[in-house]
Amino acid sequence: MAILSPNARFDADALPQGVIGIATDVGQHDSGVHRHRKSQLLFAAHGCMSISLQDRHTVLPPTCAAWIPAGIDHCARMRNVVAYRSIYFDTAQFEQAPTQLQVCRVNPLLSALIERMALWPWEMDSAKQQLVLALFWQELAAAEQEQLSLPMPTDPRLAAWLESLHLGALPNPLNQLAAQLGMSEKTLSRLFSRHTGMPYQSWRQQWRVLRALELLSEGQSVSRTADALAFASDSAFIAFFRQHRGMTPRQYQQR
Known part of the structure; x- marks a missing residue:
């Protein structure tokens, strides 16, 4: 059975099938850091999830899917109800499978293929699977790559603050954050540049972009999103x- 209840225990590595798809609606959830022996494709048909992996924070709106190769530590978080789709691949059986972590744009055909694979019976005849898989690998290889990730600093002095961001807090301007953490602005700036390769202000702006994508994908209005991200006005947020995205928030939601 491919449709799971939100609290069901599931271990794809314990199953022998080469391709295993699952589908479920998940509310607020934190998977915790874990890894699989199988590679995984993650997709949200509706809603938005965030993924932490390789010291990066990645947002996954319904327009994108993430390919996570086997053996990579990752953590998936959902703040609101997400139509969660996950497909696991024993990549030893598929030479077409990507070997690198990637986030790609999902067109309507690829979305339909993912939905089909997430819902098919695990005991499905392999000959029928191959027809779908052939088209899936073709579409995945042709999918446009998306840059929806942000490097995360790993200094232990920032651990509690970073966890508050994962829970929905807003990153303060540099002077306020430095005072909050009990360090100078100069020290904090050097720390971010060393750990992320970005000045804090640039990092904060990219964080706000990713958070805006999350909120808009969850159906929040432009006004509520602007307010949640501490913009002075809707027009400033737009x-x-x-x-940063080459379109208005409304155009993004229509896509």
């Missing part, structure tokens, strides 16, 4: 979003 200009910010257009600058």
